Amino acid sequence: MTKIATWNVNSLSVRLPQVIDWLATHPVDALCLQELKLTDDKFPHQALSDVGYHSAVFGQKTYNGVAILSRTVLNDVSKNITGFADEQSRVISATMTSEHGNVRIVNGYFVNGQEPGSEKFAYKLKWLDGLNAMLKSELQAHAKLVLLGDFNITADDRDTYDPEGLRETIHHTTVERDHFKALMALGMTDAFRMFEQPEKSFSWWDYREFGFRRNRGLRIDHILVSEALKSRVTGCVIDKTPRKNERPSDHTPVIVDIA
DNA sequence: ATGACGGTGTGGCACCGA
Numbered sequence: 001m002t003k004i005a006t007w008n009v010n011s012l013s014v015r016l017p018q019v020i021d022w023l024a025t026h027p028v029d030a031l032c033l034q035e036l037k038l039t040d041d042k043f044p045h046q047a048l049s050d051v052g053y054h055s056a057v058f059g060q061k062t063y064n065g066v067a068i069l070s071r072t073v074l075n076d077v078s079k080n081i082t083g084f085a086d087e088q089s090r091v092i093s094a095t096m097t098s099e100h101g102n103v104r105i106v107n108g109y110f111v112n113g114q115e116p117g118s119e120k121f122a123y124k125l126k127w128l129d130g131l132n133a134m135l136k137s138e139l140q141a142h143a144k145l146v147l148l149g150d151f152n153i154t155a156d157d158r159d160t161y162d163p164e165g166l167r168e169t170i171h172h173t174t175v176e177r178d179h180f181k182a183l184m185a186l187g188m189t190d191a192f193r194m195f196e197q198p199e200k201s202f203s204w205w206d207y208r209e210f211g212f213r214r215n216r217g218l219r220i221d222h223i224l225v226s227e228a229l230k231s232r233v234t235g236c237v238i239d240k241t242p243r244k245n246e247r248p249s250d251h252t253p254v255i256v257d258i259a
Numbered sequence: 260a261t262g263a264c265g266g267t268g269t270g271g272c273a274c275c276g277a
Contacts, residue, residue, distance in 0.1 A: 013266095035266095035276085062266085207265055
């Protein structure tokens with residue numbers, strides 16, 4: 001069994017103790033992090049190595065920053081989207097060795113986009129096009145591939161607490177969902193939806209207005225698996241428990257099991 | 260229509276996230 005997880009930690013400096021606690025109870029083979037909000041030189045390699053993880057890191061000051069933690073050595077690490085000039089540290093890819101042979105991991109902190117029609121929204125769509133192009137070539141090189149992270153997109157109306165009220169707002173627009181579908185069209189499957197799931201399953205809740213307590217959330221953290229892995233996927237769950245911690249991240253981990 | 264909460268960097272707040 002190989003377990004791979006994703007978690008937007010919203011500052012690794014603040015959340016490191018929670019990450020280490022979580023790994024103790026959920027000793028996944030790989031954990032992909034987003035929103036490190038720290039530079040490479042501040043990354044806690046030693047603390048994570050002490051609990052058995054190698055790390056590949058692409059950090060940035062204040063914003064963004066992504067990393068892959070793995071029990072086995074990570075090879076062929078690449079940063080950002082090939083062929084897409086980006087000032088922001090949003091993607092890190094690496095190959096992990098597993099019982100299934102090599103598995104390519106593409107870990108992304110997708111652009112938020114702020115508001116449809118804004119410059120940031122235009123950047124989000126261009127970024128998604130760039131990622132799509134990169135994924136196409138990654139899939140040609142690596143049949144067994146996982147694309148995961150904070151997508152900042154709800155895949156459909158099941159992924160939001162208020163489908164009608166939030167229709168065509170950020171994370172909910174048709175054009176964002178079309179870009180999500182375009183990634184799936186490359187041969188990727190949303191692992192979470194391969195299985196029956198509780199209604200109103202979310203991976204993010206606003207800090208404000210008791211968002212978590214009222215389950216006013218979104219499912220925007222996703223794990224997509226390639227065709228070659230799909231038949232081996234035996235489960236995919238959201239672990240809400242870290243959202244109950246003191247000083248939690250606003251996101252919570254998602255885990256996929258590959259038999 | 261706005262802000263609400265939390266993180267960062269810097270500064271007595273502004274900016275950003277989703």
